[in-house]
Amino acid sequence: MAEIIDILLSTSFWAAVIRIASPLIFATLGELICERAGVLNLGIEGIMVAGAFAGWMTVYSGGGLWTGVAIAMAAGMLFGLLHGTLTVPFSLSQHVVGLGITLLATSATYFAYRLALPEVDTPPRIEAFERSAIPFLSDLPVVGHALFTQTPLTYLAFALVVVVSLVLYRTPLGLALRAAGESPSAVAAQGLSVTGIRMGAVIVGSGLMAVGGAFLTMSAFNSFFFEMVNGRGWICIALVVFGAWMPGKALLGAVLFGIFDGLQIRLQQTELGADVPYQVFLMMPFLLSILALVVMSRRASVPAALMVTFNKGER
DSSP: OHHHHHHHTOHHHHHHHHHHHHHHHHHHHHHHHHHHTTOOOTTHHHHHHHHHHHHHHHHHTTOOHHHHHHHHHHHHHHHHHHHHHHHTTSOOOHHHHHHHHHHHHHHHHHHHHHHHOTTOSSOOOOOOOOOOOOTTGGGSTTHHHHHSSSOHHHHHHHHHHHHHHHHHHHSHHHHHHHHHHHOHHHHHHTTOOHHHHHHHHHHHHHHHHHHHHHHIIIIIOSSOOGGGSTTHHHHHHHHHHHTTTOHHHHHHHHHHHHHHHHHHHHHTTSHHHHHSOHHHHHHHHHHHHHHHHHHHHTTOOOOTTTTOOOOTTOO
């Protein structure tokens, strides 16, 4: 117990928690936008893999870091366009299409990697984003080091939570998007295109998912390997439910998972880690996240038209 308390009081631990949570924030916001519009995007895992590779490969090929982020987002948006086209106007199963997108994106990434680097056994390294301390704020006790000595992508992730919240709840666009996921017939009655709103939400949301993947190769690490996403996409789907489809609560869920994950990493380095199989620590954040999801989901209000197809003229 004393070891856990020491870990929780460490400023380096909380800085690591924010780093772990950052890619989850991007991807969770992307999934939240899709689901708010009424579309479940199960392609998130594969889209994150594709974004991680696209961003890394762009920088490795000589592009700038922000160019890599833009290319990663564009790659995610292309998969989002495919997902949206199949599920919105063609009304195909969102479950089947989403899983198909995950398989397609992962397989396409593997093929592109082997095509670009056929003789490479160890993935090359790139110059990733460096941490940049924000003057004055980084000097605050505990919070300063944890929140304000991060990479630019982390700051962008937290800023996007504010932006998405403002758009969803303070703009006509956000109202239309939420209405598309609650009562698409009411949206159509106002002369708006439900198909256009849902397609746009899936495309933009998929782009954010890909940026979440790019964070892993361009901010958390400086290389690419296929296991690096490691189920984070599925966790983000759970975080949307945990956050009751609200950006602020979803942020708290991402940080909570970061705490669980950061804690298990440090516990492996203690005396307890020598006595307990490491697999127990690896599954701990997922088990705790499932428990938190079960508790929170009872009070969650699911968008009424989530996964409900809409054809203009039908009631």
